[in-house]
Amino acid sequence: MTNPESMALRRGIAGTLLFDGELASRGFELNAMCFSFNDTANRAAFLADEDAYCRRYNLTPEQRDAVARRDVLAMIEAGGNVYYLAKLAGIFGLNVQDLGALQTGMSVAEFKQYLLDQGEAAGCAPASNDVGVAA
Amino acid sequence: MSAQIIGGYFSSHVPGIGGAIARGAQAEPYWKPFFDGYPPVRTWLAQARPDVAIVFYNDHGLNFFLDAMPTFAVGAAAAYPNEDEGWGLPVYKTFQGDPGLSWHIIEELVGSGFDITMCQKMKVDHALSIPFELAYPDVAAWPVKIVPIAINTVQYPLPSPQRCYDLGRAVHRAFQSWQDDTRVVVIGSGGLSHQLDGARAGFINADYDRFCLDHLANDPEALLRHSTEEVAAIAGTQGVEIVNWIAARGALGQGPHAEVTRNYHIPISNTAAATLVLTPT
Numbered sequence: 001m002t003n004p005e006s007m008a009l010r011r012g013i014a015g016t017l018l019f020d021g022e023l024a025s026r027g028f029e030l031n032a033m034c035f036s037f038n039d040t041a042n043r044a045a046f047l048a049d050e051d052a053y054c055r056r057y058n059l060t061p062e063q064r065d066a067v068a069r070r071d072v073l074a075m076i077e078a079g080g081n082v083y084y085l086a087k088l089a090g091i092f093g094l095n096v097q098d099l100g101a102l103q104t105g106m107s108v109a110e111f112k113q114y115l116l117d118q119g120e121a122a123g124c125a126p127a128s129n130d131v132g133v134a135a
Numbered sequence: 136m137s138a139q140i141i142g143g144y145f146s147s148h149v150p151g152i153g154g155a156i157a158r159g160a161q162a163e164p165y166w167k168p169f170f171d172g173y174p175p176v177r178t179w180l181a182q183a184r185p186d187v188a189i190v191f192y193n194d195h196g197l198n199f200f201l202d203a204m205p206t207f208a209v210g211a212a213a214a215y216p217n218e219d220e221g222w223g224l225p226v227y228k229t230f231q232g233d234p235g236l237s238w239h240i241i242e243e244l245v246g247s248g249f250d251i252t253m254c255q256k257m258k259v260d261h262a263l264s265i266p267f268e269l270a271y272p273d274v275a276a277w278p279v280k281i282v283p284i285a286i287n288t289v290q291y292p293l294p295s296p297q298r299c300y301d302l303g304r305a306v307h308r309a310f311q312s313w314q315d316d317t318r319v320v321v322i323g324s325g326g327l328s329h330q331l332d333g334a335r336a337g338f339i340n341a342d343y344d345r346f347c348l349d350h351l352a353n354d355p356e357a358l359l360r361h362s363t364e365e366v367a368a369i370a371g372t373q374g375v376e377i378v379n380w381i382a383a384r385g386a387l388g389q390g391p392h393a394e395v396t397r398n399y400h401i402p403i404s405n406t407a408a409a410t411l412v413l414t415p416t
Contacts, residue, residue: 002292009364010291015334018367020291024201035200037221082332083195083289087221096405100336114337119401122341
């Protein structure tokens, strides 16, 4: 068995939910929908009729509401996993830094600066202020 | 006879790297400190001339979904295509496999108690392709065959660092009993510290990353003391991709290793990015 200290970390890291069986069960429908977005025709179908597409995947009310509000933290709370949610985010034109900003309450510029500041603190070769190019 | 292990190549695999390559952005100030890590890798590979690459990586929802998630999956296909991963980006070149070596590794792994999933069809995602895009930027076809080994880093319980290291050690035993002197490079793809999800998104831990880079060559056991949950706490939720590096280090064998090149840069996208080449001494 996973030791008790490690099990406690599944819900014990601030601002973090480790994606275990409980969350994977809760989020299966949402993640299945996101997995379908590997197919460009499915992305188009979602954009053409979001409600119908979400019904086809039997999203729970919590999942449907989180998707409708583009609320990433609520999607994660509803069992969404970021590897799959990233495919949904792509449909909305959001990259992982946009996702970071949405989840932390920072502006996108502030979130990118937060990352650059960590590089500077670590003594990495200075990056430019041209933060707009990062995907 | 046994396979010749020329060394290990370790690299981050952020999707944005592929975007930067597609745009030709390698020399832009934001990207240059990262891409500057790769000319020494290319020089080393040109001299070391590997025939086959054994690649430890994690799938991000291209080949595997949560309906059936293998902890360890070994490819045994003649070819491994990439496909649209959901963002409509350019599709990476197809890899040629080495089914004979794949089945030999599978026999050794199952014989050693690793009840892996065997895949005769397997799509490979950016995590496998990007290290090759970085190492062989201008080739029409990949110059090496591959044996892909996917490790679950998505759905807990994840395999522990110790278990991944032991998996790599079993792969090393398969090299030792291989029928010819095929030249093998071992690749570990992923990391280093980063977190994409949750209110802690953007978390990076340069101290842990340097600890990993400093110990991987000659004290890899130092990386095995943590559980995977502890690694997530220390290195971020996606920082657990370090298990791909740990497995690859196991496959290099237990002897001492020298560092050919190392690069470390924060940030690339949301990630602390690293490049490392180790060779047996």
